Amino acid sequence: MIKRLHESLEFPNGWWKGALASAAITVLLLGCGGEGKTPEAKGADQGVAESNEPAELSFYAASTSMTKPLFDEKIGKPVQQKYPHYTVQYIAPNSKISDLIATGTVPDIYWLTLTEMRSTLLQYRLQSDISDLIAKNKYDLSRFDPAAVQTIKNVSGDGKLFGLPDSFNPIVLFYNKDIFDRFGVPYPVNGMTWDAVYELSRKMTRTESGVSYRGMGMFYRLVFNGNQLSLPLIDTVSAKPLASATPGWKRILDNVKRFYEIEGNLSGFKPGTDGGNSDLNAFLTENTMAMLMSPLSSYNRDGFQKVNWDMVSAPTFADMPQTGFQAEPRIYFISGGKNREQAFKAVAHLLSDEVQVKNNKEGQLTSLKDTEVRKTFGQQTAALSGKNTSAVYFNQFAPTPALNSAVSTDPATILAREFNDVIIGKQDVNTALRNTDEKVKKAIEEEAAK
Structure with a gap:
């Protein structure tokens, strides 16, 4: 019962x-x-x-x-x-x-x-x-x-x-096969570096017959949350915010930022506070985005069945081969x-x-x-039939840093909202990191006061 x-x-x-x-x-x-x-x-x-x-x-x-x-x-x-x-x-x-x-x-x-x-x-x-x-x-x-x-x-x-x-x-790299076929560009493959995917994104970002195509979109809140450098945003012991004091965070944000700086890759981008969910929706509905960094579970979203898609492993840093996300x-x-x-x-x-x-x-x-x-x-999953399911385990998972179990604040969401202003040119990366620390600190103080 x-x-x-x-x-x-x-x-x-x-x-x-x-x-x-x-x-x-x-x-x-x-x-x-x-x-x-x-x-x-x-x-x-x-x-x-x-x-x-x-x-x-x-x-x-x-x-x-x-x-x-x-x-x-x-x-x-x-x-x-x-x-x-x-x-x-x-x-x-x-x-x-x-x-x-x-x-x-x-x-x-x-x-x-x-x-x-x-x-x-x-x-x-x-x-x-x-x-x-x-x-x-x-x-x-x-x-x-x-x-x-x-x-x-x-x-x-x-x-x-x-x-x-x-x-x-896991986070994977989805791609729209029809767009690659239209431009005669070979599909992405497992094991690509961030630099290789960046160059591919530049190649795929273009305007044809009055239609603007974006090379890459990202669900960047989750890219930050499960980052490949295994960096925390809050200190495990002191609960001190770490974004602006940790050089690796600037590397992560600069890496993502360059994709949005490709001329034409902001065409149709919808500013918001969703940390990149709008890019996922655009990949599903507009048929003009060549690649998307997003969690595997995204394939269950309404609209995916209308896209001729496949996937490969998430790109990795050249100095950390096959180190995927957390x-x-x-x-x-x-x-x-x-x-x-x-x-x-x-x-x-x-x-x-x-x-x-x-x-x-x-x-x-x-x-x-x-x-x-x-x-x-995926053997009994219609949506995964014929897809490159080898992508999901191609990389090793990056270690997850220790968390402060006394803090329930979600710092990745705060960082993603600040990064949204970086994308649309309202602030630079260093300012975004400082603002993240200030807002995380305030959130932790408010939580402690409850």
Whole structure:
């Protein structure tokens, strides 16, 4: 029995939209796995002892993509099949954590990105170290990409483990094949440097038959948030803002800025406070942008099916070959409530090879490092059919810097808003970095005063 606490609206632009649609497609299951077994057959729950005790577990995801039907399919159903005596309650994404706490409904399991974690777990101090559950169940953390586990440990600031990684959403370079074909320019390839992509962007930025084409757009807030130099914007110990005092931040902003300085590459650019989401929308709707830097999950946006697109790995700095962006995993966090042991068992099942292979085939990129499991990515996802799925694991994830777990302020959003004024010529990079520090400092002070 799956209970729901709140009704939710259906949002079309989530990570899972294409995955659910494609799950209905019947596809021949390809056998792949070590020792003559498919990844599904290797599953189990990594030795976690099963539980016969009943439990009521509540589940919360901040992402509006986690609708009730999706929750039933991806969370409720597999947990209930494994533990029929568990009741899993769905909490709608539009529910306020403060209201839930006030009514005594603190979720047992959270499905969050690091950014979402700041405004939920950290802001309300709901995080819980699950190291004891890892040890008690002899749970094997080596199954996961090491970058994902280290990211979660860095979140705590002192090596504690607040949750386990479910999936990745790496930044990739999308491109419009029709535009490249129109100009007779070879497509981008995996492993390009930033300089090579910059030159390609210059070549693709032009006006033909009265139509202005942009070589490159970026979801730059996320480019900053998961930056390849692994630079934090807030000091782990002192909570001091670091943007203007860290030379690497100027390098990052200057690198992105040069793309927007290409003559003609601001044609149709829509200034705003969305950190580059408008560039993503332009790639989908205007059919005049040759390339786009954006998270993998963007392919589920409405309009992508109308673009003749493919993707390659994100460009890298020449002195850091194959160092991509940070992992930014979506994580199952477990709170410190009375049901934390049962919540851990439920999460362990959701992270089993069996469930992960199914999700990976349906377009949710697994955090498991097993090569055979990774090879299944997108096999049952119509939107990824024929696409260069090798792009998603081509680069290594950059290390995620340690965070200050006492601060819930999102500095990357503040930096992106300042950078927006750099793009449109209202201020230079150094001013943007100084302004970012001032606004981050003020936000932290206001948070501390609450």
